[in-house]
Amino acid sequence: LDEKDTRMEKKTEQRIGDSLVILNEGIRCFAKKILSKMYGESWIAMVNESLRKNASNRPSNGRNNLANSKEIDEKTQLSSLDTQSLLTLLLEFWSVFEANSTLSQNHKNAVHELRKIRNNWAHQSGFTVEEAYRSLDQMERMLKAMDEWDRCLFVEKERKDLILIMAEDIKRERLNNPQSYSMVYNPLDDLKNGLFQRNNGIAHGTREESEELMDMED
Numbered sequence: 001l002d003e004k005d006t007r008m009e010k011k012t013e014q015r016i017g018d019s020l021v022i023l024n025e026g027i028r029c030f031a032k033k034i035l036s037k038m039y040g041e042s043w044i045a046m047v048n049e050s051l052r053k054n055a056s057n058r059p060s061n062g063r064n065n066l067a068n069s070k071e072i073d074e075k076t077q078l079s080s081l082d083t084q085s086l087l088t089l090l091l092e093f094w095s096v097f098e099a100n101s102t103l104s105q106n107h108k109n110a111v112h113e114l115r116k117i118r119n120n121w122a123h124q125s126g127f128t129v130e131e132a133y134r135s136l137d138q139m140e141r142m143l144k145a146m147d148e149w150d151r152c153l154f155v156e157k158e159r160k161d162l163i164l165i166m167a168e169d170i171k172r173e174r175l176n177n178p179q180s181y182s183m184v185y186n187p188l189d190d191l192k193n194g195l196f197q198r199n200n201g202i203a204h205g206t207r208e209e210s211e212e213l214m215d216m217e218d
Contacts, residue, residue: 012132015158016121020083022155023114023139026148027086028078034100035093047072050092084122087115107145110138129169133162 035043048071072080081089090097090111097103117135120127127135136159143152 010161012127012129012162013121013124015132015162016117016127016135019136019139019155019158020118020121022151023143024083024086026143026146026151027083027090028081030101030146030148031086031089031093031097032078034097038096038100044072044074044077047078047089050089054088054092084115084118087111087118101147102145104145107142110142113138114142129162129165133159133166136162 032043035046039046051071072078078086078089091108094103094108098108114135117138136155140152140155140159143149143155
């Protein structure tokens with residue numbers, strides 16, 4: 001298999017898992033940059049204060065959140081926190097992050113959604129290709145807002161692979177039911193024209209997505 005074929009064979013759960021690792025790295029860099037800027041050398045103490053506060057206010061239930069996280073130190077910093085804990089950290093200091101970046105209320109909603117996505121992935125709930133696409137789209141948007149462009153490129157590549165997989169699935173379905181269709185069908189035509197709503201597998205046709213699909217077809 002060449003590189004493209006290998007990418008196409010990648011399981012959706014693996015795409016989610018790999019992208020969550022990238023998201024984890026992005027949040028760590030972003031959070032450290034903002035918090036250290038705002039609080040100086042005391043930023044670690046501020047995070048630990050939040051950890052202790054959550055630990056005392058929330059009963060331990062086995063879930064991955066700040067209540068169950070170990071305190072951080074100068075050596076480990078945020079590397080000891082898993083992705084779920086980092087997403088919770090974003091919410092805990094949201095007003096600080098929002099005031100010092102391009103994050104908005106829409107991104108805050110995305111953080112809540114990403115917490116659910118990470119939880120489903122951790123419990124091996126399984127993802128359809130459409131669900132994986134939406135999940136990667138949320139991660140990509142967050143990384144862009146945090147100015148983590150290099151990491152964003154990795155998630156973007158995974159998301160584009162899913163677009164091609166969805167197009168091939170549609171094409172295969174049409175070919176398997178030839179009596180239902182009287183003309184040669186190219187699924188990318190429909191995707192470029194935005195005929196599919198997000199709940200049917202693809203975000204509806206914004207100009208940016210249409211141009212992206214045209215570039216992929218060339």
